[in-house]
Amino acid sequence: MRNLKNRLFLITLTVIFLSISDLSAQSDKTKIDQLISQKKSYNKENKTSIVYKIQLYNGNEDKAYKVKYNFETTFPQYKTVIKYDQPDWKTQVVYFKTRLEADRALLEIKENFSGAIVLKDKI
Incomplete structure (x- = not known):
């Protein structure tokens, strides 16, 4: 029984950790997309080559x-x-x-x- 509780606890922690890391990755992707968009608009306005x-x-x-x-x-x-x-x-x-x-x-x-x-x- 105790072994089962430990396993459930570890599974719960793993699921929570994966959920947090997935949210963080999505947040980072959003920030990266936003930075790319800003860089494109800056390049259009400042055409110096x-x-x-x-x-x-x-x-x-x-x-x-x-x-x-x-x-x-x-x-x-x-x-x-x-x-x-x-x-x-x-x-x-x-x-x-x-x-x-x-x-x-x-x-x-x-x-x-x-x-x-x-x-x-x-x-």
């Missing part, structure tokens, strides 16, 4: 356009832009998602444009 670009030239306007033309005829697979940051004009190859991707392109580009550098930018 890190990208990499390769700067080919920094100087006067005429030379910037000449560098752009020469680059586009040599490397038609890349997109180039001219950017004006007072007082300089910049010829840049845009946009690479990772630094590794930009560095790989830079190795190829440096053969013809030795002054090219990789820059990090936010868009």
